[in-house]
Amino acid sequence: MTASDPTRGRPAGPRITVEVPALRVGAGLADYEGLNRFVDSLRKPSGLHMTLLHVGVLDHLVADIEAWTRGLSTADKVLPEIVSWLTELPVLGGFLGKSGRLIPLGGGRLMGLEVDVPQEVHDYQALLVQGLHVLLDDLGLDNIDDFILSSPALGYRSPRWLPHIAVGKARSRHEEPIEIAPVAIEFGDSRIRNRQALPSAQ
Structure with missing residues (x-):
């Protein structure tokens, strides 16, 4: 899934994502x-x-769910369920990917490495989306695909997940994809960004 800016027009706060750190790009710092x-x-x-x-x-996200269910799913029920789901997610072990292309991201504001990843990474990402569906269904939402694509908090603009690493600013909003010499990328274990911001971690 591709996400847009989910906090535009709302007070800022820590964004929660499931991610993998890129430990090494190419043979060393010079390649990056x-x-x-x-x-x-x-x-x-x-x-x-x-x-x-x-x-x-x-x-x-809680406010979006409350609005979607017209108040039937309240914050005191929704928040603990989301936190519990996140903290119980299985960990994806580290893996190797590769990239040979820079692509525009974020409506052309950024450039990123498009990454080829092993099939098990695609399978894990699909598991995350399926788990999100189950969670939202348990919270009383209907038309879950529509909710995911319309929730300002989730911020998705496309149901297709494109593996990528944002690396810097695009030099223009009309930047084209750029072919580069292929580089291997080493990734670490999956983690929850801003995990310390989850209520149960405080």
């Missing part, structure tokens, strides 16, 4: 820094990651 020929403001290597599922700001 070589991408600055194609993008502006190259991101720090320590912050590189690939998002598997965007959950969004929890308060915003």
Whole structure:
């Protein structure tokens, strides 16, 4: 799934995602820094990651669910269920991917490495989406696909998940995909970004 900016027009808060950190791009730092020929403001290597599922700001997601169910699913029921689901997710072990192309992201504002990943990564990401469906069904939502694609908190614009790593700013909003020398990418175990912000972790 592809996510847009889920907090536009709402008070900011920590975004919750399920992601894998990119531990190494290419043979070393020089390979990664070589991408600055194609993008502006190259991101720090320590912050590189690939998002598997965007959950969004929890308060915003709870409000979207309450609105969708017309108040039948209330915050005191919804929030603990979401947190429990997140913290009980299985961990995807580290893996190797590869990339040979930079692509525009975020409506052309960013550039990212399009990543080829093993089938088990696609299977895990599909498991996350299926689990989200089950969770939302348990919370009393109907037309769940419509909710996922329309929820401002979730912020999805497309049901198709494109594995990628955002690496820097695009030099123009009309940037075309750029073919690069293929690089291997090492990923670590899956994790919940901003896990410390979950109520049960406080």
